[in-house]
Amino acid sequence: MARLNLGSYDEGAGTGGDDGPVRVDDPSYLVGVPDEFQRLWTPHRMVYIQQGDPGHDDCPFCVAPSMSDEDALIVARGKYAYALLNLFPYNSGHLLVCPYRHIAMYDEATPEEVAEIGSITQTAMRVIREVSHNDGFNIGMNQGAVAGAGISAHLHQHIVPRWAQDANFFPIIARTKALPQLLGEVRASLANAWPHP
Known part of the structure; x- marks a missing residue:
């Protein structure tokens, strides 16, 4: 699995990983992407x-x-x-x-x-x-x-x-x-x- 590259932000960049940096103006890209954290929701x-x-x-x-x-x-x-x-x-x-x-x-x-x-x-x-x-x-x-x-x-x-x-x-x-x-x-x-x- 390709790691997300959160490095240099570029308006015309790709979607992360091997495609280039993540577009921070499109947070929907990160929905469902697994990471190492477990979450306990306590609203x-x-x-x-x-x-x-x-x-x-x-x-x-x-x-x-x-x-x-x-x-x-x-x-x-x-x-x-x-x-x-x-x-x-x-x-x-x-x-x-x-x-x-x-x-x-x-x-x-x-x-x-x-x-x-x-x-x-x-x-x-x-x-x-x-x-x-x-x-x-x-x-x-x-x-x-x-x-x-x-x-x-x-x-x-x-x-x-x-x-x-x-x-x-x-x-x-x-x-x-x-x-x-x-x-x-x-x-x-x-x-x-x-x-x-």
């Missing part, structure tokens, strides 16, 4: 580029409700709690249910917060099942950093949809999860299916 991280990281001192679950649903990946808002997509999902549709109040432990939640977290969880299960046709769920809370909570200062419950064939060798061999949909697409499909009172 959901544009929010950090466009809006900046809120900082290590700001709780993302406290900041999220002040943002638009699309920017914060919020699927549904209640009076005491809300549901948003996990930025680092185990599977497509991995939701988190958080109280608005900044509390760390489940036993600090008020009866109203507990009831709404439960209600949002049930609705989320129905909506995910309707949209994704999953076979089951993992639901749970990691209480405290020692128990595996990534953001231990703000209570959140995980709702992870599961399919009979959702596990493969990627996480074991390559420490990689294959996710078929972008986060924005998942948020839109769940939000559109969410029942509104």
